Amino acid sequence: xxxxxxxxxxxxxxxxxxxxxxxxxxxxxxxxxxxxxxxxxxxxxxxxxxxxxxxxxxxxxxxxxxxxxxxxxxxxxxxxxxxxxxxxxxxxxxxxxxxxxxxxxxxxxxxxxxxxxxxxxxxxxxxxxxxxxxxxxxx
Numbered sequence: 001x002x003x004x005x006x007x008x009x010x011x012x013x014x015x016x017x018x019x020x021x022x023x024x025x026x027x028x029x030x031x032x033x034x035x036x037x038x039x040x041x042x043x044x045x046x047x048x049x050x051x052x053x054x055x056x057x058x059x060x061x062x063x064x065x066x067x068x069x070x071x072x073x074x075x076x077x078x079x080x081x082x083x084x085x086x087x088x089x090x091x092x093x094x095x096x097x098x099x100x101x102x103x104x105x106x107x108x109x110x111x112x113x114x115x116x117x118x119x120x121x122x123x124x125x126x127x128x129x130x131x132x133x134x135x136x137x138x139x
Contacts, residue, residue: 015044036083046081046093053122054079057097060120064112072112073103074139095126096133109136 011019013030016038020027030045032038058077065072080096099116101109113136117123126132 046083049093050079050081050095053081053095053097056122057099057116057120060116060123061099061101061112064115064119068112068115070108070112071103072101075102076100093126093130094133095130096135098135098137100137100139102139104138106136106138109138112136 008022009019009026010022011017011030015030015032017030018028019030028048029042031040031042033044033046034040054077057079058075061075061077062072064070065075076099078098078100080098082094082096084092084094086092097113097117099109099113101112104112113134117132117134123132
């Protein structure tokens with residue numbers, strides 16, 4: 001299968017380091033959050049994942065709405081990414097995706113979000129590995 005798109009990023013210093021994409025468009029200093037004993041003051045991998053997932057999921061919502069010719073007026077997604085300890089001494093993520101959908105009733109908004117979850121690349125990547133809670137609010 002041929003990739004539709006590929007990108008590359010390099011990080012040195014881990015959670016307290018620096019990351020850049022190969023095209024130079026994203027350059028980010030990283031810091032361990034204060035809540036995890038770090039100094040804070042810079043972004044962290046969970047924040048980057050939250051932004052990426054929300055953007056990708058909203059695009060999936062819009063894609064499904066176009067495919068189904070739904071009267072979607074607007075959409076937005078708020079993602080919450082949480083870090084939890086697991087029972088093997090490591091860590092795991094949990095995600096909550098809250099979509100606000102304009103132009104559909106509540107049942108339609110919920111159906112749209114459910115369908116988007118089936119096709120979103122992030123959702124497909126984490127399915128079975130990360131608990132993802134979905135909610136939709138018709139606005």
